[in-house]
Amino acid sequence: MDFKSIALTTRPRLQACEDVCVLQVKGNKGEISPLDSRFGDRISQNLSLRPTAPHSTHSSTLPLPGKEPTFFTKCGGVLTDSGGTLSSPNHPDLYPPDSHCVWVIRVSPPFLVQIQVSSLAIEGPSPCLFDWLEVREETEKTSAVTRFCGNVPPPTLNTNSSTVLVSFHTDGNIGGNGFIAQYHSILPGQKSCSREEFMCDGGRCLLPISICDSHPNCQDHSDEVNCNQKHKECGGKITGEYGSLSSPNHPKPYPHQQLCTWQISVEDGQVVRLSFQNFSLETQDVCEFDYVEVYDSTDTVPNTVLGRYCGSALPPDLTSSGPVMTVVFVADDGVADSGFYASFKAISLSERTCSPTQFACGSGECLHQDWRCDGWNDCADGADKHDCINSTYPPFTSPCEPIRVEMCRGLSYNLTSFPNIWLTVSDQREAASILHKYRVLMELACFESFRRLVCGMFLPHCSPQSGVLQPCQSICSTAEQQCSHALNLINLNWPFNCHLLPDSQDPMECCLP
Template sequence: MTVIFSTDRSVTRQGFQAEWTFIGGVPCGRDLTQSRGEFFSPNYPNDYPNDVHCVWRLQSPSWQIVSLNFTFVKLEMDWDFITVYDGPTDQGPPLGIVTGNQGNSFSSSSRYMTVVFHSDSSWTENGFRAEWRFLDEAPCGGNLTQSQGEFFSPNFPHNYPNNAKCTWRLQGPEQQVVSLTFTFVDLESTWDSVHVYDGPTNEDPQLGAVTANQMKSFNSSSRYMTVVFSTDRSVTQQGFRAEWTFIGGAPCGGTLTQSQGEFFSPNYPNNYPNYANCTWSLLAGELQVVSLNFKFVK
């Protein structure tokens, strides 16, 4: 709204007094084409209304992708939620859902991303605040400190480039460990690979490697995990998608079916807790047996 007050060159009077207030008219969705910015739930930081359905469409230049970060989230758990789609409409593949107090980050695979916010007819909360920026390509590595999220090979789901070397460093809170799952893998067998290390650098012990079409899971023994993606100079494939979450301490037991790996006492290399009772079940193929070696015991 714009208000203009004009007077002429003669008689004057006492004038006027005006009051204003901002009411529920915060944009509920729009098209976003600037290189960076932020958007909010309606009425933020006050409670959003019931029964809203807001759609934000982010469109970058043709050579860039969209990076989106939710810096504040307070929604009615499970009933009010944000869905992020990888494309220009909500018919594209979903990148993820945000509800409760989650604060996830997302990256598109092309110049488009669509964000949909929905609330039901009952309880409301403060809502959310989100920041976006356009990047020249899908991020090749980075420092990941949020409680959960996902990352991708460059240009995913399109083919990754040759001669890539990407490093992701995951760091959880003091008393937690990192759980990492590869939910999609399509790499050039033998030559292009992902290596996972149990610590803050690639000089730490290796938890394992992923190549070809393997979809593995890994758990760190401390708050740190390092993931390195390397490609050679020839054939490329679609790449990978990985999800991580920080969980409370090293897993106490589990079923182990991978061809090789390692497991630890809870909180290793820190002291294990009192009253622990952990069971690991190792299950090999029909014609195989299990060989187990304890490399450190104290």
């Protein structure tokens, strides 16, 4: 069944944590001051790795609090040449679990250290609580830490220091191919970015996807200037009885960093029927990197989404409820495929029917008959659950089990179900292992609302009456409103996409943990 997914926002972009342990940033000048000591202590015990002495070029020993040192070969060291390369153990093969490596890069003043990560494949998600590559630069007045994970190399890092500490940390679970990076010594006036990157703030480099994304990333907002020329290759307004649209270059691979929006309009009294003939986007568990999203409205209002699609499966035919439909195509800077080709036609309201093997939701979306009365909420308006008393389809019978994860006890429900169909978590033990990582944030005043959200995602509500339910969008929005500022103070990104959750208060549609 093509379940509509929710997920951690793991978009593999630059992950920045300005000294997660004991620092916070004030104002625009990057002034540093201590955080609450209890939170700093707890975070430092879980996240911070500090070297106690320089290590040899071919081995490093990093004492952890309360643990004996662990020895690794070709991991860490002191680098004093004007340029060089460093990489994770075993690169390009999988890095080992429980690795702790520290490199000390020292160049002669007034030269500064520039770092370019050419390959990155480190377990996420944001905010990089599991495995990470971390760059710490020290100056007389400030200390700055930048943390990376995911699968897209970050932009060039122009530091303001002649001594930089680079640490690589992994936990005991999921691994990846790690990283390889090059460093160079440059004079302050030689700061540069790669050809496709954008420089601002006197040496800060941004990836192309961060330019003209409606979110200023530069202090002077220069990354949001002259944006009317971006994404000019696709999108636009389409009118008429019929027509077509496709990803740029189709059937050749589409370009990176695309944001295309088509608005399809037909005459009043008609609706839009959209059909996909070709469809091949980057394959992913959750459609958040490259995807097509279709809206039953004139703009991208979240509660009018007819569907979001990725991978190679052909999306179903979609029908609007009115004379306008909006189609959005998004592509990041990672894998590119051949894209899609779709056609549309205007049909009268009386013609808005589905095939004999399908039924229609109130939105006009056609779904397979097997999805009717199956216990799952497939139509936003609940049309798939109407007139189910005499249905030959069996009710939802997936077994519910008591919640055993300590962090998630005391919710509004005490039963859950596994495997988790939205986050591909196999059992409660796996969920507990993931949730344990979030306990490092428990000193935040907003942790209770954050706990309700993550528990609702990782241990979803289960009942014989309504099946397995996602958390309601309001739970996520409330947690984001209460917690995002606190997370921003320690430069952690909000890790969820609330718009992917059901926008409802109906206890049969979603859950209020």
